[in-house]
Amino acid sequence: MKVYDGSQTEQATDSRPERIKVGIAEYEVTTETAELTTSGLGSCVGVALYHDPTNIAGLIHVMLPVADEMDDGKPAKFADTGTELLIDEMEAAGADAGELEAKIAGGSDMLDFSEGGSGIGDRNITQVRETLTAADIPIVGEDVGGDHGRSLRLETETGNLLVKSANREDQRL
Amino acid sequence: MKIDVQSLDTFNRLAHEGAQEATASMAQMTGIDATVDVTKISLIDRADIGEELGAGSFVGVEFGFEGALSGDTVLVFERGQTEEIVESMMPGASTDDSMGQSAVQEVGNIMMSGFIDGWAEHLGASIEHTPPGYIEGEGAEILPDGPETGEHDQLFVFRSEIGWEGESVNFFIYMLPEYEPMAELMAEYAETDADAIPIEKLAVFNQMTQQGTERAAENVQQMSGIETEAEVSQISFVPIEDVPRQFGEETFVGTAVEFTGAPSGFLLVLFDEQSAITVAEGLMPVEMDSDELTEQHKMAIEELGNIMTSGFVDGWANVLQQSVDHTPPRLVHDMGRAIIDPLAAQLGQHQQHAFVIDSKMKTDEVEFESEIHALPNEQELREALDELDVERADKTDADAGQIF
Numbered sequence: 001m002k003v004y005d006g007s008q009t010e011q012a013t014d015s016r017p018e019r020i021k022v023g024i025a026e027y028e029v030t031t032e033t034a035e036l037t038t039s040g041l042g043s044c045v046g047v048a049l050y051h052d053p054t055n056i057a058g059l060i061h062v063m064l065p066v067a068d069e070m071d072d073g074k075p076a077k078f079a080d081t082g083t084e085l086l087i088d089e090m091e092a093a094g095a096d097a098g099e100l101e102a103k104i105a106g107g108s109d110m111l112d113f114s115e116g117g118s119g120i121g122d123r124n125i126t127q128v129r130e131t132l133t134a135a136d137i138p139i140v141g142e143d144v145g146g147d148h149g150r151s152l153r154l155e156t157e158t159g160n161l162l163v164k165s166a167n168r169e170d171q172r173l
Numbered sequence: 174m175k176i177d178v179q180s181l182d183t184f185n186r187l188a189h190e191g192a193q194e195a196t197a198s199m200a201q202m203t204g205i206d207a208t209v210d211v212t213k214i215s216l217i218d219r220a221d222i223g224e225e226l227g228a229g230s231f232v233g234v235e236f237g238f239e240g241a242l243s244g245d246t247v248l249v250f251e252r253g254q255t256e257e258i259v260e261s262m263m264p265g266a267s268t269d270d271s272m273g274q275s276a277v278q279e280v281g282n283i284m285m286s287g288f289i290d291g292w293a294e295h296l297g298a299s300i301e302h303t304p305p306g307y308i309e310g311e312g313a314e315i316l317p318d319g320p321e322t323g324e325h326d327q328l329f330v331f332r333s334e335i336g337w338e339g340e341s342v343n344f345f346i347y348m349l350p351e352y353e354p355m356a357e358l359m360a361e362y363a364e365t366d367a368d369a370i371p372i373e374k375l376a377v378f379n380q381m382t383q384q385g386t387e388r389a390a391e392n393v394q395q396m397s398g399i400e401t402e403a404e405v406s407q408i409s410f411v412p413i414e415d416v417p418r419q420f421g422e423e424t425f426v427g428t429a430v431e432f433t434g435a436p437s438g439f440l441l442v443l444f445d446e447q448s449a450i451t452v453a454e455g456l457m458p459v460e461m462d463s464d465e466l467t468e469q470h471k472m473a474i475e476e477l478g479n480i481m482t483s484g485f486v487d488g489w490a491n492v493l494q495q496s497v498d499h500t501p502p503r504l505v506h507d508m509g510r511a512i513i514d515p516l517a518a519q520l521g522q523h524q525q526h527a528f529v530i531d532s533k534m535k536t537d538e539v540e541f542e543s544e545i546h547a548l549p550n551e552q553e554l555r556e557a558l559d560e561l562d563v564e565r566a567d568k569t570d571a572d573a574g575q576i577f
Contacts, residue, residue: 021208021336023208023210023414023418024414024415024417024418024514025414039422039508039510040417040420040422040508040509040510040511040513040514041511041514042417042507042510042511042512042513042514042515042518043514043515043518043519044417044514044518063413063414063514063517063518063521064518064521064522072525074414077414108511108515109515110505110507110511110512110515111429111503111505111512111515111516112515112519113431113439113500113519114519119515120515120518120519120522121515148507148511149507149508149510149511149512149514150511151422151508151511165507165508166424166506166507166508166511167424167506167507
């Protein structure tokens with residue numbers, strides 16, 4: 001989980017933008033022209049932050065709603081601490097937190113066996129919304145819920161978030 | 174001999190960091206960006222090691238090591254990747270075989286020395302290794318036989334899968350230590366008695382899974398007429414967030430259930446789309462017009478998933494002398510990683526690591542492959558293992574009526 005600041009990405013000179021994979025419970029922030037990708041969101045949620053003036057972009061793939069109940073030293077695993085962490089890293093990379101915009105996707109309720117109450121997907125989404133609201137970051141695009149999986153691609157040049165699913169048309173947020 | 178979750182975690186992490194260091198040295202030499210996707214520690218039958226390599230053509234390097242741990246370790250690349258490695262190390266150089274071989278050997282040497290040194294450093298003991306040997310072969314054949322298992326049929330294997338940025342191809346690091354020294358070392362690292370796992374019972378659990386899979390395979394055969402064989406069964410240990418990473422983005426069809434009893438957890442039966450069509454047509458009285466996966470296919474899969482789940486779970490129940498119930502199956506048709514993700518998340522609310530039980534069945538006659546994955550509650554699995562009567566492990570094919 002490193003921040004790409006341009007000093008270590010000299011080889012990305014070919015026409016295709018560099019593709020940076022974001023694993024589950026991981027995040028990446030980049031100031032470069034790149035595509036941040038993450039795959040296989042079921043009940044997990046992908047949070048994309050974008051700073052339009054500088055094209056700084058960040059993507060995190062969170063798995064569970066709240067870190068509180070299980071402090072295991074992996075903030076990127078949780079919706080609350082993960083979203084906060086991503087905001088901090090965006091600022092550290094030079095983005096003004098007051099100008100950030102968010103797009104979120106995932107939080108499906110597929111294969112949720114929990115009885116009564118809301119499932120993990122729902123709670124992940126609710127937590128991400130709360131944390132973004134608390135930081136005053138507007139959600140300008142979303143594709144959440146339902147009962148299907150998603151994969152994401154965030155293009156840093158435009159801030160477009162492409163949402164791919166196995167049995168549905170691609171969506172561009 | 175007992176190990177605990179802490180010691181499994183320690184060794185899993187050690188292997189993961191070793192693989193990360195090895196990958197970083199490669200990145201430095203070649204400029205190729207790659208990341209370690211997943212590292213897992215598995216207990217697996219010797220014969221099944223490397224099954225995930227499929228039928229591809231591989232090249233790599235092999236070392237023997239001796240000292241605090243002894244065994245073999247290998248690094249393998251898909252053959253097609255050697256060109257990229259040669260080009261990045263010696264731009265413009267011809268990519269004939271000898272050049273490819275020496276580039277692979279050089280990269281492999283650097284990577285694996287770092288990997289072994291990392292282990293030695295952590296263990297505070299010396300581990301000597303032999304010079305690297307160049308290897309090539311198809312699929313699992315490329316891997317060494319591994320150390321003698323003596324009385325054990327199974328080996329602990331550390332596997333890291335490393336992904337090349339922007340490419341679908343991967344390379345793999347395997348470490349195959351001798352069973353006894355590895356088991357002793359893990360037992361030494363166990364911290365508490367409270368969550369101890371009797372190490373020999375993990376192997377028994379694998380046998381029980383194998384038999385559960387055989388039952389499921391019999392059920393497939395009875396219903397569809399497709400003769401299938403239970404192939405692989407292994408139990409692996411990974412951080413919970415690494416569970417979905419082992420699955421790709423390919424689309425699968427299958428069923429999921431939650432099972433209750435000791436242990437409780439989730440069970441998935443998955444077919445790739447082609448296998449789903451093949452097996453569903455075996456179940457249907459009339460020929461289908463469409464080559465696509467239809468609703469009728471899915472209904473057949475749902476029924477089959479139910480039967481396979483019951484067969485599998487009965488196998489467990491008989492050995493554990495516990496009744497294991499399960500919910501009605503839910504049909505899924507989605508990308509593999511997204512299917513497992515919510516199940517891992519549900520377990521992840523209560524545990525930081527997971528035991529993943531994987532088994533596979535195949536047939537040579539037609540294109541057919543099916544996977545069964547069980548995700549038991551970690552604590553309950555430990556308790557079940559503790560109470561498991563080793564003598565009963567071969568009793569899965571007993572008549573259930575004798576027990577209940």
